[in-house]
Amino acid sequence: MSHSIDVVWATTSPYLKRFDQPLLKHLSKHITIAQWQYQQSEDEPSSLSAAVDLLHDYIQNCDHPIHLMGHGTGGLVSLVYARQCPQNIRSLTLLGVGAWATLDWIAHYYFHLQLVPSSRRSVLTQLVPDLFGEQNQTVTCYLTRLLEQDMLVSPSPHSLFQRYNLPPSEVSVPLLICGSQNDAVVDNRALQEWQPWMKGCDRIWQCQGGHHFFHCFHSQPVAEQILDFWQMEAQSPILAKNLDYCPV
Numbered sequence: 712m713s714h715s716i717d718v719v720w721a722t723t724s725p726y727l728k729r730f731d732q733p734l735l736k737h738l739s740k741h742i743t744i745a746q747w748q749y750q751q752s753e754d755e756p757s758s759l760s761a762a763v764d765l766l767h768d769y770i771q772n773c774d775h776p777i778h779l780m781g782h783g784t785g786g787l788v789s790l791v792y793a794r795q796c797p798q799n800i801r802s803l804t805l806l807g808v809g810a811w812a813t814l815d816w817i818a819h820y821y822f823h824l825q826l827v828p829s830s831r832r833s834v835l836t837q838l839v840p841d842l843f844g845e846q847n848q849t850v851t852c853y854l855t856r857l858l859e860q861d862m863l864v865s866p867s868p869h870s871l872f873q874r875y876n877l878p879p880s881e882v883s884v885p886l887l888i889c890g891s892q893n894d895a896v897v898d899n900r901a902l903q904e905w906q907p908w909m910k911g912c913d914r915i916w917q918c919q920g921g922h923h924f925f926h927c928f929h930s931q932p933v934a935e936q937i938l939d940f941w942q943m944e945a946q947s948p949i950l951a952k953n954l955d956y957c958p959v
Contacts, residue, residue, distance in 0.1 A: 716773060718744040721766060721789045726861040730927040731782060737934035739887040742941070749788065751864055762866045764794065770799050778941060782926060784815045784867050785875070793884055801942055804937055806926050807894060808838045809877035809901030810908065816842055816858075816923060817867040819896045819897060835859055841895035841925040850925045863910040879908055886913040887940045889933060891925035901958040 720727045720735060724750065738744055747769050749762040766788060769775060778801050778862050781789035787893045793803045805812075811868045819841065839851050846854065886909070902915055906943035909915070918934045921928040 715743050718778040719770060720744055720746045722785040723788060723866050724861050725864060726857045730924045733930035734926045734933055737930050741938060751866060759788060759866055761867055763791050767796060776801040778802045778803040784865060787812045793882055797883045800884045801883055804887040806889045807897050807923055809870050809897045810904035811876060813868060813877045814897060814901060815867050816896050817862060817865060829952045832859060844922050858925050879904060881908045885944050888915045889922045889936060891918045893920055894923045897921045929944060930945045
């Protein structure tokens with residue numbers, strides 16, 4: 712891996728990663744970002760540990776600690792890795808990840824399925840407004856298909872038979888938590904539950920809208936918050952050399 716990589720964006724959503732691109736485009740104007748993707752086949756069992764192990768194989772080739780980022784289940788994998796190998800991480804940025812970090816959109820799906828048993832597609836269609844906001848029928852059908860495809864290959868630890876919980880705990884590296892004020896999956900309460908585990912350098916920030924994929928619809932303010940957070944941690948000679956952003 713090139714020594715020039717300073718940030719790794721981790722994703723476990725091959726069908727939803729397109730919603731990460733607006734944010735990554737903003738950030739890549741200021742610092743070098745690598746995109747790491749975990750994808751399992753439909754026949755493989757869901758395994759967070761396998762994803763974490765592969766992320767470790769990737770990151771350990773860096774010759775300096777990196778800034779690690781992720782949204783949703785990609786954020787969960789990043790969090791687990793940062794707790795296991797903090798020596799490799801300069802900072803951790805989590806988007807749409809509550810203190811009970813396994814609460815992802817797939818857990819949200821199973822919750823709704825238990826409330827109103829129905830077909831998978833019908834429940835996913837009902838979730839589109841929660842995840843993306845109100846959409847017309849054509850866009851709703853398109854997003855429903857993406858969600859259905861993503862469920863088949865996601866390492867999310869939830870199923871119809873059980874929910875997996877990862878209790879909150881401290882992260883030893885600098886931590887930025889980003890969320891949205893109208894996210895139905897990771898709401899304000901889920902974000903504020905991080906408070907007992909926050910250090911002096913850590914931050915919680917909420918976007919005014921955008922639902923669960925707020926980093927797509929409000930990519931510029933999210934990018935500004937992340938860049939400002941990194942600049943506050945600019946003791947790093949890597950960041951001081953490469954980051955030319957000044958917060959507004």
